[in-house]
Amino acid sequence: MSAARAGTHAVVAGLGSYLPPRIVTNDDLAAHLDTSDEWIRSRTGIATRRWVERGVSTSDLAVEAGMLAMKAADDDMVDAVVLATTTPDRLCPATAPEVAARLGLTGRAAFDVSAVCAGFLYGVAVSAGLVASGAATRVLLIGAETYSTILDPADRTTRAIFGDGAAALVLRAGRADEPGAIGRCVLGSDGEHSELINIPAGGSRQRSSGVPAAPAEHYFQMRGGDVYRHAVERMTAAALESLELAGWEPGDVDRFVPHQANARIAAAVAERLGIEPARVLGNIAEVGNTAAASVPLLLTESAADGRLEPGHRVLVAAFGGGLAWGATTLVWPHVTALPSR
Incomplete structure (x- = not known):
């Protein structure tokens, strides 16, 4: 493979994740809703979930996960930040630029991707495209959500299913034939x-x-x-x-x-x-x-x-x-x- 083609594939270089400390059990939900631990487990397989405390937003979780991913990759000089989320801090502007700034990445490209639960895979494809085009050689891709902030307090179904959390990957430019190279999306x-x-x-x-x-x-x-x-x-x-x-x-x-x-x-x-x-x-x-x-x-x-x-x-x-x-x-x-x- 020529030198020009050697760095055109996105390769996983490090991962990090963050879960808010608050654990919400099925029994906690049953205390306020017409549901039970057995009902939730049998229909979803869920026993617990993590929810943020009041005042904690999606960007807060994203920053924590992003820091850990960069530490894992031993690389804090990423060229772009891509944030996949359904629960941005605001409708406008995008949340990614604030996340980038808090990570010490002011000046880098930063934007949100919105595809709900498929958002991370859409983000993978976008990040791989940034690498393939030469627009970036290292991309911090984060998936972060605070679904507890958008759930109807009276809806036992959605309230039982969704949790909050964040995780991130650093993707670096590399070869298509090396371990960690992202395949066709x-x-x-x-x-x-x-x-x-x-x-x-x-x-x-x-x-x-x-x-x-x-x-x-x-x-x-x-x-x-x-x-x-x-x-x-x-x-x-x-x-x-x-x-x-x-x-x-x-x-x-x-x-x-x-x-x-x-x-x-x-x-x-x-x-x-x-x-x-x-x-x-x-x-x-x-x-x-x-x-x-x-x-x-x-x-x-x-x-x-x-x-x-x-x-x-x-x-x-x-x-x-x-x-x-x-x-x-x-x-x-x-x-x-x-x-x-």
Whole structure:
């Protein structure tokens, strides 16, 4: 490979994650809602989740995860910061520039990516594009969410599912054939079903209508049954396409990293792909669905605790609002991962 082509692929160089200290159990929710530990566990696989305390925002979590990722990569001179989030600090401006400034990266490119639970994989593709174009040689990619701030206090379903957290990767320029190189990203969307996962109020559509929003319209809404069907179908299809692009069969996958939306969704996708449960990574029982932070949080924790080892062939897939979905592959490298729990 020529020198001009040697640094055109994004390679994982370090990972870090941060979870807020407040643990919310199913029994905590049952004390205020018509639900129970058994009801939540049987339908979602979730036992606990982390929520921020009052006054803590998405940028606060993103900064913590970003610092750890740069420490893990032993590199604080990244050229760009990409923040995948559904819960920015404000509608305007983007949250990433503030995160970059707090990390000592003022002057670098910094912007948000919004694709809900598929946001991290969209961020991977964007970051890889920055590297391939030569616009950056090192990118700090962060997935961070404070979903507890947008959940309806009276909605037992969404309140049980979602948690807060952040995780980050440093991606450096490298070769396509080295461990850690990001494979081709398969991305897709279907805006005809945008109403399945949404916050109706606060955007230009509701504001320009002249009709005041009902209180519940300011909170996150999801039609669970329809989402389940689309998630399984879209994640499976994207994963199969990603495997084909990598030249892998499902049996070649050492570790499947599905977005932690629901334990039943992850199991259904793995079954359709023919990947045995022992090769499927998960942490939803402890942290719930952390949306754009889900995949990098699982990668960081798994690399740190030994479930993910150098040389493992890894398949990643996610699905979220938009509708939006994605998948990619990589061979796991020797890399430092620093979770903060």
